[in-house]
Amino acid sequence: MESSAYITLKDVVFSRAGRRIFDGVTLDIPKGKITAIMGPSGTGKTTLLRLIGGQLRPDSGQVSVDGHNVPALKRKDLYRLREKMGMLFQSGALFTDLSVYENVAFPLRVHTKLPEDMIRDIVLMKLEAVGLRGARKLMPSELSGGMTRRVALARSIALDPELIMYDEPFAGQDPIAMGVLVKLIRDLNSSMGLTSVLVSHDVPESLSICHYACILADGKVIGEGTPEELRQHPSDRVQQFLNGQPDGPVPFHYPASDAAADFGVTGGAL
Amino acid sequence: MMDRIAALGRGGLDVISSFGRSGRFLVGVLAGIPRPATGFPLLLRQLYFVGVLSLAIVVVSGLFIGMVLGLQGYTILSDYGSEAAIGQMIALTLVRELGPVVTALLFAGRAGSALTAEIGLMKATEQLSSMEMMGVDPLRRVIAPRLWAGFIAMPVLAIIFSVVGIWGGMLVGVDWLGVFEGAFWGNMQSSVDFVDDVLNGVIKSVVFGFVCAWIAVYQGYDCVPTSAGISSATTKTVVYSSLAVLGLDFVLTAVMFGDF
Amino acid sequence: MAQRTTEVIVGLFMIAGLAALLFLALQVSGLSPKSAGDRYTLYANFNDTGGLAPRGKVSMAGVTIGAIESIELDTETFQARVVLAIDAGIDNIPADSAAVIRTSGLLGDQYIDISVGGDLESLSPGDTFYSTQSAMNLERLISNFASGR
Ligand SMILES: Nc1ncnc2c1ncn2[C@@H]1O[C@H](COP(=O)(O)OP(=O)(O)OP(=O)(O)O)[C@@H](O)[C@H]1O
Ligand SMILES: [Mg+2]
Numbered sequence: 001m002e003s004s005a006y007i008t009l010k011d012v013v014f015s016r017a018g019r020r021i022f023d024g025v026t027l028d029i030p031k032g033k034i035t036a037i038m039g040p041s042g043t044g045k046t047t048l049l050r051l052i053g054g055q056l057r058p059d060s061g062q063v064s065v066d067g068h069n070v071p072a073l074k075r076k077d078l079y080r081l082r083e084k085m086g087m088l089f090q091s092g093a094l095f096t097d098l099s100v101y102e103n104v105a106f107p108l109r110v111h112t113k114l115p116e117d118m119i120r121d122i123v124l125m126k127l128e129a130v131g132l133r134g135a136r137k138l139m140p141s142e143l144s145g146g147m148t149r150r151v152a153l154a155r156s157i158a159l160d161p162e163l164i165m166y167d168e169p170f171a172g173q174d175p176i177a178m179g180v181l182v183k184l185i186r187d188l189n190s191s192m193g194l195t196s197v198l199v200s201h202d203v204p205e206s207l208s209i210c211h212y213a214c215i216l217a218d219g220k221v222i223g224e225g226t227p228e229e230l231r232q233h234p235s236d237r238v239q240q241f242l243n244g245q246p247d248g249p250v251p252f253h254y255p256a257s258d259a260a261a262d263f264g265v266t267g268g269a270l
Numbered sequence: 271m272m273d274r275i276a277a278l279g280r281g282g283l284d285v286i287s288s289f290g291r292s293g294r295f296l297v298g299v300l301a302g303i304p305r306p307a308t309g310f311p312l313l314l315r316q317l318y319f320v321g322v323l324s325l326a327i328v329v330v331s332g333l334f335i336g337m338v339l340g341l342q343g344y345t346i347l348s349d350y351g352s353e354a355a356i357g358q359m360i361a362l363t364l365v366r367e368l369g370p371v372v373t374a375l376l377f378a379g380r381a382g383s384a385l386t387a388e389i390g391l392m393k394a395t396e397q398l399s400s401m402e403m404m405g406v407d408p409l410r411r412v413i414a415p416r417l418w419a420g421f422i423a424m425p426v427l428a429i430i431f432s433v434v435g436i437w438g439g440m441l442v443g444v445d446w447l448g449v450f451e452g453a454f455w456g457n458m459q460s461s462v463d464f465v466d467d468v469l470n471g472v473i474k475s476v477v478f479g480f481v482c483a484w485i486a487v488y489q490g491y492d493c494v495p496t497s498a499g500i501s502s503a504t505t506k507t508v509v510y511s512s513l514a515v516l517g518l519d520f521v522l523t524a525v526m527f528g529d530f
Numbered sequence: 531m532a533q534r535t536t537e538v539i540v541g542l543f544m545i546a547g548l549a550a551l552l553f554l555a556l557q558v559s560g561l562s563p564k565s566a567g568d569r570y571t572l573y574a575n576f577n578d579t580g581g582l583a584p585r586g587k588v589s590m591a592g593v594t595i596g597a598i599e600s601i602e603l604d605t606e607t608f609q610a611r612v613v614l615a616i617d618a619g620i621d622n623i624p625a626d627s628a629a630v631i632r633t634s635g636l637l638g639d640q641y642i643d644i645s646v647g648g649d650l651e652s653l654s655p656g657d658t659f660y661s662t663q664s665a666m667n668l669e670r671l672i673s674n675f676a677s678g679r
Contacts, residue, residue: 050399053402053403055399055402055403075407079405079406079407080405081405082402082403082404082405083404083405085403085405086403087400087403089396089399089400089403090396091395091396093395093396093397093399093400094397095397095401096391096392096395096397106404107404107405107406110308110404110405110406110411111404111405152400159404311533314533314536314537314540315536317540317543318536318539318540318543321540321543322539322540322543325543325546361558365554365558425547426543426544426546426547426550427547429547429550429551429554430546430547430550432550432554433550433553433554433558436558455557458558458560459557459558459559459560460560460587460594461639462558462559462560463559463585464554464555464559464561466585467559468551468554468555468558468559472551
């Protein structure tokens with residue numbers, strides 16, 4: 001599996017606003033597989049995806065995608081590389097001035113010279129896949145949160161990318177939609193050999209579809225392996241995260257000063 | 271004391287770095303040849319939002335300013351018995367100064383703030399980020415058409431403003447106060463020069479259009495992507511554009527009309 | 531909004547701008563397409579041009595017939611040499627006409643008025659006015675009056 005890594009991170013250090021978010025992350029994401037990235041909220045999963053996409057540059061360390069060293073790429077090459085990537089943003093990030101149909105058609109119109117009827121076929125096919133073919137005339141403001149995310153998913157697979165990164169695709173989905181999405185992600189991967197990176201909090205769903213998973217906490221990878229290996233992982237922290245126990249070595253709180261000092265001394269300022 | 275000096279230094283550095291960033295931003299926007307096939311419809315759309323939708327406020331303001339100029343000019347000039355010079359006064363004031371300047375101020379308030387808010391919101395909702403990740407450069411796709419639209423629309427608006435203003439001045443001066451129409455136009459024509467007055471006024475508005483549009487799109491693009499950040503960026507657009515227009519107007523006037 | 535409608539509206543907007551510019555050119559600055567090219571040059575020498583300035587008008591019996599092109603100093607005679615551009619249609623100015631600097635109103639701009647002579651010959655392009663009358667200098671007038679001369 002090491003031989004066919006599509007994305008490689010090596011000793012990545014990254015800080016933001018003076019806070020070190022990654023402190024030496026090393027990670028291989030295999031080609032053609034689904035890799036789940038899990039971790040407590042705010043550990044930098046979204047940040048990790050942005051590093052891979054070249055929107056952020058690491059302070060030190062290497063990020064390479066498909067053999068290209070991303071931070072060192074020239075603008076033009078970076079944009080060319082991104083045409084091969086799809087990314088589903090946590091917020092959906094649909095273009096609010098375009099209809100659902102036009103949103104999904106956008107990457108096709110920009111990057112291909114396909115005739116209009118072919119674009120139409122592709123768009124409707126992608127919308128069908130996420131169950132929203134009937135919603136194609138709506139504007140993004142008329143969609144619910146879950147629908148927004150599914151449209152965004154349809155848009156990110158419009159160009160049939162080699163790599164797709166899903167930032168929390170399951171959040172806000174009802175059980176049926178969730179089942180459909182799980183199946184869709186799995187199908188995309190198996191039928192087209194897509195490399196998928198899945199960021200999610202939903203441990204059971206993620207572990208059920210991924211081939212490989214890693215858990216981030218405190219700026220480091222604390223556990224990685226196949227779902228089976230992770231379930232058997234000796235580390236307390238991994239076990240705490242997988243089983244969702246509130247008490248354990250992984251803190252639930254964002255780093256803060258001593259609680260007694262915060263609550264006690266000011267004496268009910270609010 | 272040291273803190274104050276340090277704060278001053280930090281403020282100065284911030285200002286310089288924001289100039290640097292906005293310059294680099296501008297290079298990023300203007301670099302690369304726009305592809306006419308995709309660029310033109312985008313530009314057209316922005317011309318509609320930035321230019322056509324600003325027309326109403328520009329026409330109404332132009333009319334009133336022209337009428338006020340007519341009234342004031344008449345009261346002042348009739349003291350010297352030379353109220354026929356009112357046409358010359360209105361035309362020169364509008365074409366050289368008020369046309370470009372007032373249009374630019376209105377533009378900053380009407381179109382500039384809208385541009386900033388729109389781009390800021392696109393940033394806050396990650397639309398710009400997602401565009402980047404699709405391999406589309408938002409600087410060219412989103413920012414460039416808006417910048418060009420402002421640049422093109424401003425002189426058109428300013429010219430329309432001047433013409434409407436002159437017409438408003440004529441309404442008051444000729445139709446209402448009874449200045450002889452032949453003298454009104456005759457005086458105007460003998461004192462207004464097409465190149466020195468009209469074209470210089472147009473050049474002013476071209477400069478203002480560029481600066482206002484630049485400030486508006488940069489403030490939107492550079493804003494802190496939150497509600498408060500967007501609102502403060504919008505305010506900054508209006509304030510900075512107005513100051514820049516008034517300051518540049520002085521410089522341009524000195525260069526164009528000053529005798530030295 | 532449909533692409534087509536936007537195109538039409540923006541087109542109308544640009545046309546309105548062009549029409550306004552045309553209005554500024556023709557009606558406001560009095561640029562008329564015909565008179566621009568066909569003018570001919572005459573010269574006039576003055577002892578004192580006072581506040582005369584380039585672009586000022588040249589008139590005859592109150593009708594504008596041309597403009598002042600430039601004013602420069604003749605370093606041999608130390609007189610001001612004024613270049614006049616006269617409309618080509620006015621090609622029969624009598625050769626003994628005089629160029630007089632006048633002021634419009636009490637404090638208005640100064641211009642050149644051509645007071646018509648009686649000669650049968652007329653000035654041809656490039657000629658110089660034989661007789662001229664310099665600007666009336668209010669200040670000098672007053673000081674002359676005060677000193678009793
Ligand atoms: N623009 C920013 N400036 C400074 N710090 C930031 C910024 N964006 C994010 N952070 C910090 O980076 C850390 C990681 O953020 P990130 O969005 O990657 O978390 P995440 O793992 O995706 O969380 P979640 O699961 O809640 O989406 C957070 O602690 C946050 O405080
Ligand atoms: Mg996140």
